[in-house]
Structure formats: structure tokens, C-alpha cells
Amino acid sequence: MLERLxxxxxxxxxxxxxxxxLVLVLRKAILExxxxxxxxxxxxxxxxxxGVSRGPLREAxxxxxxxxxxxxxxxxxxxxRSLSVEDIQEIYSFRTLLESFAFKVVWDRRxxxxxxxxxxxxxxLNYAVYSGDQQQAITREMDLHGLVYEFSKxxxxxxxxxxxxxxxxxxxxLHHEAHHRKAALPDAHDTYVALAKGEDLExxxxxxxxxxxxxxxxxxxxxxxxxxxxxxxERVKASA
Numbered sequence: 001m002l003e004r005l006x007x008x009x010x011x012x013x014x015x016x017x018x019x020x021x022l023v024l025v026l027r028k029a030i031l032e033x034x035x036x037x038x039x040x041x042x043x044x045x046x047x048x049x050x051g052v053s054r055g056p057l058r059e060a061x062x063x064x065x066x067x068x069x070x071x072x073x074x075x076x077x078x079x080x081r082s083l084s085v086e087d088i089q090e091i092y093s094f095r096t097l098l099e100s101f102a103f104k105v106v107w108d109r110r111x112x113x114x115x116x117x118x119x120x121x122x123x124x125l126n127y128a129v130y131s132g133d134q135q136q137a138i139t140r141e142m143d144l145h146g147l148v149y150e151f152s153k154x155x156x157x158x159x160x161x162x163x164x165x166x167x168x169x170x171x172x173x174l175h176h177e178a179h180h181r182k183a184a185l186p187d188a189h190d191t192y193v194a195l196a197k198g199e200d201l202e203x204x205x206x207x208x209x210x211x212x213x214x215x216x217x218x219x220x221x222x223x224x225x226x227x228x229x230x231x232x233x234e235r236v237k238a239s240a
Contacts, residue, residue, distance in 0.1 A: 005029055007051035018052060022060035024135060025050065030069050030080055031173055033230050037082035041070060067166040083174075083227070085220045091164070091171060096212045098160055100205050102148040105157065107201050114151050115197050121147060122193045129183045137183035138172045144189060148196070178222035179215055188214075 008021055016024075026046075029035040041061055047054045061078050064070040068087075073079045106114070121144040128137040142165050149161040176182055192211055195204045 005034065005046065005049045007049070018056045019059045019063070022050065022052065022057055023063050026060055026064060027067075027069065027170055027173070030064075031170065031177065033226075033233075035080050036230060036233075037080050037227075039080045040076060041078040041080065043078075063166070066163070067170055069167075069170050083223060085223055088171070088216070088220055088223055091167060092212050092216060095164060095168070096209055098157070098164065099145065099148065099208050099212075102152050102154075102157055102161075103196070103201065103204055103208065105152045105154055106148050107204075109151065111151075114147070117147055118144075118193055118196055122189060125184070125189065126186055129186055132182060134173070134176070134182040138169055138176075141172065141184055141189075142168060144193075174222070175215060175219050178219045 005025065008018070008025065010018075010021075026035065026041075035041065043054050043057055043061070047057050050057065061070060065072055065078065069081055070078050071081050121140065125137065125140040125144050128140045131137075146161060146165065149158050152158065176184070189211075192207055195207050198204070
């Protein structure tokens, strides 16, 4: 039996569409295992709990499928996906390769506009970090990393980034949870930005790899511990 979710607070979610609010609520419920791995997302039940119609709820679930948090399983419908250390390693290694390639494509095409937007997005990220708004900080962090893809003008690269970006929101949240903080550290991107404005491509590529790997071991250990905790919880439920 899945735990009940609280109804959507429309006033607290002012400024976001209902679908966006639902995505945040469901993503948080998956992160906290209120909606546990293997659990079915039954639209009628969730719509009743959250006090919404099934239309926007269906759109929110579709986005979670795109993010890789939910699977569409034949004859079962939408099911919360289990998260493994291998999943973490795959997405981080793929992201490293993708961003490294993006910088190789963009390096000789960088313009004053690229540098201006890099600084602007870095400032926006730091503002969100200091404001304590976790979701905004994650969005701004992805905006900063997304700039190199946008300037690449490489359609396949941009499509790959857009797919990856959807999945990264949950992984960023999980990463910060593992490190007991709401967002990236204020100086976490200083070196990244400085090198992206510099002349040493090899140093930039090295920073991309190191930037992706920082804290990865902590996140992997967190996922192992989280899965063990969830497994024990399910065993207790089954024996009750």
C-alpha cells in the first residue's frame, strides 16, 4: 500500500503551471520513496489524493517517464523505476562524454556573446544558491551547463542534451541530498567558468571530467544505502 500524498497547494505553487507543480511533487515523492521503486502510479488514485484532474497528472507522469524516473510497463502502466549505482555511473559517464564533445565543437566558435552569457548564467546560479531555492538552483545549474550545447549548433548534440537534462534534475537533487545540502556550493563552478573563457582546451576537458566526478563516490554510497533501507522497509511490510 503506497502512502498518501498531500493535495497540491495552488497558492504555494504560484508562478508554476499545474503540470510543473505535479512534476515537483511526484519527483519529491519518488526521491523520498513515498512512491517507492516498483510502485504503480495509478492515475485515478493520485488525482484524488492530489486534488487534480487526470489530464495534467498524465502530462506530469509522461515527463517523469522522459526523465527516466518512471517506466511504462505493459499491462501494469506507469511504475516507479528502481535506481542502481550502475544507473548513476551510466548517466555521469555519458554526461562527461557529451559535454567534452560539446566543448570540442564550440571551442573555436566562442564569441563575446558566449562569454557574456556564461558570466550571466553563473551569476544567476549563484543567486539561486544563496536564495536557498533548491529547484531554482538546479534549473540554473543546468542552464549554465546547457550553454555550450546551445552554442554548438549541433542538432544531435542538442537533442541528446535535452533528453539528458530531463533526467538530470532528479540526479542533481539526489546528489545534493547525499551531500546534505540543497544546491551546489557557491564556488563549485568558478574553475569551470574560468577555463571555459580561457585558451586551454585540454585543461577545460580535464575540468569537465573532474567536475562530473566530484562527489560521485558519496552519491554511489548514498544510493547503495538508500536501496538497502528501502529493501528492509519492504521486507518489514511484507512480514507484517
